[in-house]
Amino acid sequence: MTTPAAAPGTAPRLPNGELRRQVAEVLALDPAAAHTPGAIATALGGKSSGAVGNALATLEARGEAEKAGTSPLTYRATAKTADAAKAATVAPRGAVPAAAPPKPAPSKPATSKPAPSKPATSKPATSKPATPPAPAPLVTGPVRRPNGQMYHPRKLSGLSDVTALRRLRAAGVSALMYGPPGTGKTSVVEAAFDDLVTVQGDSDTVTDDFVGSYVQTPDGRYEFAYGPLATAMREGRALFIDDATLIPPTVLAVVYPAMDGRRQILIKSHKNEVVDAVDGFYVIGGHNPGVHGAVLTDALSSRFSVQIRVPTDYDLAVQLKIDPKAVRVARNLAQRQEKGELGWAPQLRELIAFNRVADAVGMSFAAGNLINTAPEEDRDVVAEVVRNVFGANVTPLELGPQF
Structure with a gap:
């Protein structure tokens, strides 16, 4: 990997797209392997893993890399990665290749009689207005x-x-x-x-x-x-x-x-x-x-x-197969929140967590955890709503005596 030489006494600066090219080069060197942003940053001599992560996201969007895993987040090379590693390229959205310059008109042989000159006349420039770009298409699918x-x-x-x-x-x-x-x-x-x-x-x-x-x-x-x-x-x-x-x-x-x-x-x-x-x-x-x-x-x-x-989409929670009782608790608390009766209500993040906890350790445990998730000043109201839906035996999570 080569970078432009720096002037004496100054640190070199990567030109636009160079870090992305270097990241592609690391992927291309071992195309079958899955690399984390941190590992690539280390391979590049301690670059910022955040900057490397942004470069990987751009490479993925261009089809020049692909996501190999999400936990941890890893990437691997694609068929286009080797080309991306050859030269740094920066193409802002909507950019198009520059048009080739017009060819010069063929020269005419000189004549003995100069052509009679015509008086100069100024004509107003007539240029067509630029066509505005087409609006982004309607996206309704995932x-x-x-x-x-x-x-x-x-x-x-x-x-x-x-x-x-x-x-x-x-x-x-x-x-x-x-x-x-x-x-x-x-x-x-x-x-x-x-x-x-x-x-x-x-x-x-x-x-x-x-x-x-x-x-x-x-x-x-x-x-x-x-x-x-x-x-x-x-x-x-x-x-x-x-x-x-x-x-x-x-x-x-x-x-x-x-x-x-x-x-x-x-x-x-x-x-x-x-x-x-x-x-x-x-x-x-x-x-x-x-x-x-x-x-x-x-x-x-x-x-x-x-x-x-951006409010919580409780209909989406139903589509994601969140437990209906948990969704009912969330809707109830959200209505009370809008009325000013309390300051907190479960959002989609808490509802997704509810399902994971319930799958791991049971519905009663997840319901008790929902109470504990609420801010202390709202916990009594939340506990009341949770018990009305899940049953009076639900209690906030708290360690008890030894077995």
């Missing part, structure tokens, strides 16, 4: 997520949620998905965009988590590794800021210039480099209003022109 699970699109104002998000991206309109944890915000975003890079926000998120930082190479030098924001801008990809409202506002402000008309950021820690967003770059956010510390500021809200509420 869509495979990066983890291999299938996402079933939900209705959104006459469209499917996947279709709507893809059309918003094409129009450059950022969207904010909000709702309780476990309702499927991440799932729909991953289903809508196969070139996604993600920032998982929390109170400890710093600017470097967006733009990147210097990392040490095996030979002791330091090179700059671009973060998710800079990567998405340079490669024309979608950026998902999950739990955006948990990130300190002073840190989140680094994204604002990329989302407005400037469409660029300044990386002060990397020689004041200016990164411009190429076509295809898009930002989508996730917000959990009920989570402690989540604050949707005016500055953040104004950047997301579309804001979509």
Whole structure:
């Protein structure tokens, strides 16, 4: 593997698509083996496993790699991997090969008499207006997520949620998905965009988590590794800021210039480099209003022109063969939550967990665990509803005396 030589005293920087080429090269060297992102990152001399994971997801979307397993997440080579390892390529969405330059007109032999000149006349330019791109087609069938699970699109104002998000991206309109944890915000975003890079926000998120930082190479030098924001801008990809409202506002402000008309950021820690967003770059956010510390500021809200509420789809829970009694408990608690009688109700994530627990250790155990899952201030109401559905003998999980 070769990279461009760096100027003396400076760390080399990978050009666009080079990391993806290197990842493909590792896969191609042992095409029958299944590789984890971490193993590939180690093979590449300590690259970021997150960056390698994003490269693998892009290779998979292009058919240049395939997912071999999900627990742990592994990838293997396909018939196209060897070609992907030959040269770094970056093709933003919608890009087409450049047209060949027109051939010059054949020269005419010189004549003894010059052609009479005609007076210059200015004619208004007549150009046909550009044809707008066709809108993304309606998607109603299941869509495979990066983890291999299938996402079933939900209705959104006459469209499917996947279709709507893809059309918003094409129009450059950022969207904010909000709702309780476990309702499927991440799932729909991953289903809508196969070139996604993600920032998982929390109170400890710093600017470097967006733009990147210097990392040490095996030979002791330091090179700059671009973060998710800079990567998405340079490669024309979608950026998902999950739990955006948990990130300190002073840190989140680094994204604002990329989302407005400037469409660029300044990386002060990397020689004041200016990164411009190429076509295809898009930002989508996730917000959990009920989570402690989540604050949707005016500055953040104004950047997301579309804001979509994501409630739990209890009909989908039935389709997924979640126990009907558990679904009935969840619906009851959700209705009470809407009335303001309590602050918590089981979402799809908790219902899926309920089925797994019930299969492992029994229905009574899973029902007791549902009570324990509720916040302490809501536990009495939840226990009442659970007992009304599953029976009065259900108790919260608690260790008893020795056998």
